[in-house]
Amino acid sequence: xxxxxxxxxxxxxxxxxxxxxxxxxFPPGLLIGWLLAKRDFPGKSILNTxxxxxxxxxxxxxxxILLILFSENGPIGGLLNKYFGLExxxxxxxxxxxxxVISFPLLVRGIMxxxxxxxxxxxxxxxxxxxxxxxxxxxxxxxxxxxxxLGGVILGFSKSxxxxxxxxxxxxxxPGKTQTIALSIYSAVQQGEDxxxxxxxxxxxxxxxxxIWLTERxxxxxx
Amino acid sequence: MARxxxxxxxxxxxxxxxxxxxxxxxxxxxxxxLGASGSGKxxxxxxxxxxxxxxxxxxxxxxETLYDSNSRINIAPEKRGIGYVFQEGHLFPHLxxxxxxxxxxxxxxxxxxxNISQILDILEISDLLERYPKQLSGGQRQRVAVARAINxxxxxxxxxxxxxxxxxxxxxxxxxxxxxxxxxxxxPILYVTHAISEVxxxxxxxYIISDGKIAxxxxxxxLLTTPSTLPIANITGVENILSLPIANSDKExxxxxxxxxxxxxMIPYIEPNIENNTNKEVPIAIRAEDIIxxxxxxxxxxxxxxxxxxxxxxxxQTLVSIRVxxxxxxVKITPDACKQLQLxxxxxxxxxxxxxxxxxxxxxx
Numbered sequence: 108x109x110x111x112x113x114x115x116x117x118x119x120x121x122x123x124x125x126x127x128x129x130x131x132x133f134p135p136g137l138l139i140g141w142l143l144a145k146r147d148f149p150g151k152s153i154l155n156t157x158x159x160x161x162x163x164x165x166x167x168x169x170x171x172i173l174l175i176l177f178s179e180n181g182p183i184g185g186l187l188n189k190y191f192g193l194e195x196x197x198x199x200x201x202x203x204x205x206x207x208v209i210s211f212p213l214l215v216r217g218i219m220x221x222x223x224x225x226x227x228x229x230x231x232x233x234x235x236x237x238x239x240x241x242x243x244x245x246x247x248x249x250x251x252x253x254x255x256x257l258g259g260v261i262l263g264f265s266k267s268x269x270x271x272x273x274x275x276x277x278x279x280x281x282p283g284k285t286q287t288i289a290l291s292i293y294s295a296v297q298q299g300e301d302x303x304x305x306x307x308x309x310x311x312x313x314x315x316x317x318x319i320w321l322t323e324r325x326x327x328x329x330x
Numbered sequence: 331m332a333r334x335x336x337x338x339x340x341x342x343x344x345x346x347x348x349x350x351x352x353x354x355x356x357x358x359x360x361x362x363x364l365g366a367s368g369s370g371k372x373x374x375x376x377x378x379x380x381x382x383x384x385x386x387x388x389x390x391x392x393x394e395t396l397y398d399s400n401s402r403i404n405i406a407p408e409k410r411g412i413g414y415v416f417q418e419g420h421l422f423p424h425l426x427x428x429x430x431x432x433x434x435x436x437x438x439x440x441x442x443x444x445n446i447s448q449i450l451d452i453l454e455i456s457d458l459l460e461r462y463p464k465q466l467s468g469g470q471r472q473r474v475a476v477a478r479a480i481n482x483x484x485x486x487x488x489x490x491x492x493x494x495x496x497x498x499x500x501x502x503x504x505x506x507x508x509x510x511x512x513x514x515x516x517x518p519i520l521y522v523t524h525a526i527s528e529v530x531x532x533x534x535x536x537y538i539i540s541d542g543k544i545a546x547x548x549x550x551x552x553l554l555t556t557p558s559t560l561p562i563a564n565i566t567g568v569e570n571i572l573s574l575p576i577a578n579s580d581k582e583x584x585x586x587x588x589x590x591x592x593x594x595x596m597i598p599y600i601e602p603n604i605e606n607n608t609n610k611e612v613p614i615a616i617r618a619e620d621i622i623x624x625x626x627x628x629x630x631x632x633x634x635x636x637x638x639x640x641x642x643x644x645x646x647q648t649l650v651s652i653r654v655x656x657x658x659x660x661v662k663i664t665p666d667a668c669k670q671l672q673l674x675x676x677x678x679x680x681x682x683x684x685x686x687x688x689x690x691x692x693x694x695x
Contacts, residue, residue, distance in 0.1 A: 228420050234407040235379050235414040236434030236482050246433075250424045 110306060113282060114291065118310070121287040124199070125267035128207040129260065132214060136259070140218025141244075162212035166272030169208055173277040177204065201278035202285050206267040213266050217259015217326070221252030258326030265318040269311065334392035335518050337361075337486055341387025341397070343377055350374060350542040360512050360519045362533035362550065364526065370542040371522045375488050378520070379414050380407035391485050413484030413517075417491045419475040421463035427474050428459040434482030449477050452510050469500045473507055480515060487519045493528060502690060505531050526553060527615045530571040568618035568649070570659050573611040576600075585634065585685060588612060591655025596634035597688040612690065618662035620687035623650065624680040625671060635683040644673055652681055 110118075142148070143155055161169045177184035177195045187193040195201050225248050233243045249256075271289040278285040280294060288307055295303040337356040342349065350370040365371050376382035377397075378389060386399040396405045413434075421430050431446065450456040453473040463471055472492055479487055492508070493501045509532060512519060521532060529536050529550050536553055538546035546553075574588035574595060581599060588595040597614065627636050639654035647665035650673055651658055659681055663673075673679070 226420070228416065228418070229422060231381050231407075232414065232416065232420045233422070233433070234381065235410075235412055236478065237408045237411075237436070238433070239408055247422060251422075 111303070114303065114307065116283055117286050117288050117291040117307075120199070120202070120283075120285075121268055121289075124202045124206055124287065125264055128203050128210065128267050129214075129264055131203070132207050132211055132263075133260070136211065136214040136218055136263075137256075140215045140256075140259070141222055141248075143215070144219045144222040158215050159212045161209050161273075162216075166209055166270065167276055170205060170273030170276030173201075173204060173208060173273060177201065177277065196277060197279040197281065197285065199278070199285055202274050202287065205273040205277045206270040209270050209273050210263040210266040214259045214263035217262060218252070218256050219259075221255020221257075221259070222248060224255060225251040254326050256326075258322055261318055261322045261326055265315065268314060335485070336390075336392060337378075337518065337520070338388065338390035339374075339378065341377060341384035341389060341399075343373055343382065343384045345373060348373075348542060350377075352539075352544060354537065354544060354547065356518065356520065356535070358518075358534035360521055360533045360535075362521045362523060362529040362536045363539050364523060364529055364536060364553070365539035366524055369539050371539055372490060373542075374539065375414070375490050375520070375522060378486075379412050379488060380405060380410050411482070411485040413479030413482055413487040415472075415475050415479045415487065415489045415492045417494050419463075419471040419495075421466075421471055421474055421478070423463050425462075426459065427455065427461050427463070427466070430463070430474060431459075431478045431481050434478060436483055446481055448514070449480050452514055453477050453507055468496050469504055472496065472504060476508070476511065480511065480517065484517060487517050489519060489521045491523050492521075493523070493525070501525075501528075508532055525569075527569045527571055529553065530569075531613065568660050568662060570616045570618065570621075571613065572616075572657055573613045575611050588614070590637065590657060593637050593655060594635075595637065595683070595688070596685045597690070598685055600690065615689045616659070616683060616687055617689075618649070618660045620683065621659065621661040622682035623652070623661055623663060623667070623671060623673065624682050627680045629682070631682070632684070633682045634685040635681070637681045637683065639679060639681055641673055641675055641677045641679060643675060644668065652679060654681060 139154070139158060143151065143158075174196060175181050177187075179185065179188050179194065179196070184195055187195060193200075195204065229247055229251070230243050233247045234240070238246065268287075269289055270287070271293065274285070274287060275290060275293075280286055280290045282291075282294075286294070288311060292304055292307045292311070295301075295307065335357075338354075339356070340353045342351050344350075348370065350373050352374060363371055363374065373382065377384045380396070383404055384397060384399070387397070388395070388399070389397040391410075395401070395403050396410050397403060421427075422433065425433065431449075435446070447456075450459075453476060455470065455473050455477060458466060458470060458474065463474070466474065472495075476489075476492070489508075493504055496504065505528065511517075512532060519532075521528070523529060530553075533550045536546075536548060536550045537544050538553070572590070574590055577587040577589045577594055579586040579599060579601075584599045585596045586598070586600045588597060595614075597612075600612070622633070624636065627638065629636065637654045639652040639659065642651040642653045642658060644650050647668040648662060650661045650663060650668070652661060653659075661681065671679075
């Protein structure tokens with residue numbers, strides 16, 4: 108089995124995008140996950156719905172909404188273009204944008220589950236032992252929530268690797284620029300390149316197996 | 331002159347239809363709050379520790395204000411210097427025993443000079459330092475929780491039914507540790523419980539809290555002798571606490587005889603302390619419902635103890651106080667039994683007690 112340079116490019120792009128998306132989305136994911144798990148505030152259910160929406164919407168719909176928002180004449184894309192000269196749509200940045208939006212609910216869900224599983228009493232004890240709320244978060248809440256957080260990270264990351272619909276709409280399918288593995292498979296199927304399809308499907312399946320194994324092994328387990 | 335460690339509690343807190351009102355000054359080393367569940371004990375502790383804010387009033391430690399609704403002072407829990415030992419211990423599961431104990435340790439030089447090795451020695455947990463909480467038994471966990479709270483050098487130690495989650499035998503083994511803590515460290519303790527035996531063993535002063543109000547204040551032994559407290563004590567379970575000297579121990583028969591005046595109380599065999607075989611007193615507890623009242627002493631029964639006494643008082647036809655030699659025993663019976671035996675003040679009766687109904691409170695070396 109020989110992987111072609113084009114396939115390697117797609118593979119590298121896919122991982123780069125997924126890693127970048129994780130780095131960018133993790134801090135807000137942690138904040139929102141914590142807010143949703145521990146705090147009561149007006150608009151909580153709206154925030155929750157908004158964050159979880161891409162999980163239930165067809166990815167093409169999410170992609171279409173992003174396309175409208177970020178296109179050159181769109182409300183966000185227009186501003187970025189006007190003040191920073193940025194063109195998001197059909198660029199690698201659009202891939203990051205698409206996979207971030209689609210994987211964010213999985214990331215937040217995991218973080219939320221993890222943080223909610225930490226008994227309030229332990230945080231209360233830590234407070235009486237002289238720890239500030241920030242210290243409590245980093246020394247008690249976070250370490251005890253790590254399985255849930257890790258689960259969210261692994262699932263979100265895997266989702267990013269395989270995202271298709273939203274990426275297709277907002278970033279297009281440009282080889283070497285925005286063509287990820289999922290998009291490569293689609294193109295290869297269209298063009299009847301069975302060998303390429305087979306190799307990429309094989310790689311994707313292996314990645315999926317590893318992700319599930321990692322999740323089972325290290326995350327979402329409470330003992 | 332010791333520093334002022336009086337704890338002034340004067341506040342109100344409403345939670346739904348429940349109303350907690352306290353107004354008292356705690357000046358003793360160990361103050362016990364006794365009450366049934368739902369009486370407001372935990373609300374009280376949460377207000378003191380700062381995890382719950384009272385509606386109005388004041389909480390002072392010495393001259394330091396922790397909470398004052400008038401001047402809008404409400405010190406954050408982490409700045410109050412209050413050690414809190416919870417019913418379930420609540421050790422941090424991801425930290426070792428050592429890390430748990432170190433969690434609240436002040437960075438500055440220790441104020442009271444309670445050093446960590448002394449705490450570990452008294453609680454006998456030096457060998458457990460590298461373990462994780464899930465590798466500990468219930469009693470060990472609770473001792474570690476106490477160590478963690480003391481090691482933060484608190485101004486006061488709050489204990490919320492620290493023994494409630496332990497079984498009976500274990501409870502009696504932990505009490506001496508708490509007693510040693512009281513004797514060794516100069517930390518006032520507020521001890522909340524529903525077990526009279528714990529109050530008797532540890533406290534210098536006792537409050538009964540009932541329905542969100544303080545219903546009684548006095549010395550622990552008064553709990554059993556003040557008629558007005560009996561109905562409340564009744565809810566929480568009455569135990570007779572006695573401290574009796576050993577008369578003799580017979581290993582073959584499996585019994586130890588304790589002196590109760592001129593009479594003898596047989597209990598399951600305990601090893602006589604060789605170093606200390608002077609007239610050492612053994613603290614014991616007998617539950618009020620474990621004593622049978624008989625009008626005769628010549629009974630063909632297995633119970634080892636038939637003690638002669640005189641009825642001191644009868645409360646509500648259910649709680650009978652019987653004077654056995656110089657000790658007062660409370661016995662719980664049904665009104666029906668009370669009627670049938672025609673129990674009344676001054677009547678001579680016998681207390682029938684199984685040896686195995688006598689619980690050793692602790693065996694202090």
